[in-house]
Amino acid sequence: MLKIYGVYKSRTTRVLWLVEELGIPFELVPVIQAYKLKDQTAADARLNTRSPEFLAVNPMGSIPTIEDDELVLNESLAQTLYVARKTGGPIGPRDLNEEAQMLQWSLFAATSIETDALKISMANASGKLASEEGQAEAAEVAKVLARPFGVLEAHFSHNDYTVGGRFTVADINLAEVVRYAQAYQPLLDAHPKTAEWLARVQARPGFKAMWEKRLAEVE
Known part of the structure; x- marks a missing residue:
């Protein structure tokens, strides 16, 4: 299943809008922007763009990131173009x-x-x-x-x-x-x-x- 790291109040809206259009299943992993947290390194801090767990997925610490099987993409425009092409149909390229x-x-x-x-x-x-x-x-x-x-x-x-x-x-x-x-x-x-x-x-x-x-x- 497609895994999307990010939150709606971010550039993640690009890929989230796309999956709504396509009606495909996905898992959303909420990763908030670090600047929105008072202490991003606190033990009880939410998963954020500076969390070690997320940096292991995306070293740039930016959202969104997607995982699809073994493919990891960290740039939102590449993500949407990839998902649309893979899924096919009229929303993707015909040629x-x-x-x-x-x-x-x-x-x-x-x-x-x-x-x-x-x-x-x-x-x-x-x-x-x-x-x-x-x-x-x-x-x-x-x-x-x-x-x-x-x-x-x-x-x-x-x-x-x-x-x-x-x-x-x-x-x-x-x-x-x-x-x-x-x-x-x-x-x-x-x-x-x-x-x-x-x-x-x-x-x-x-x-x-x-x-x-x-x-x-x-x-």
Whole structure:
């Protein structure tokens, strides 16, 4: 059985959304981020990203990690692409061409969007985004994101989904990165087709099931 190390309030949502879509069995091993604990080394500390038991699985101490038989993967985008391809069906690639496109969009999200989008996400999580200063900083970040979001806007002006005219793992990988910037509404307002695509994929039962569990998770 697929084993997933992580918690819902982390990048683990990428693979957890995928398994909801696929309806496959899995075991979730709750591993919380070490920075969320007052004393991560305490004898009674929860299993966390600095726990020796977890570092034996993932020396980088990051979540998520997955184990499938003897295969261990520590990068979330590799995990989702692997699980989708192994499971097959419409959510995975139908041929080498689609596999290459899915890989390209996933890497585009990670390299061109994620770093800056996370600045908005973190400002929102801390409450700073609600302030004038936070809005001003988000506006500057949005200027940087305008270029990659422009690429998305052009694509979704002619495509309902990222690859192959259907919902796939590429939509999960891309949407879970774009979501980090979702709290800054002016960015989405400036890219309406991208906003429509994001709303479309987040309306899926698989996303809703994952998100409900995320909201219910106790840290």
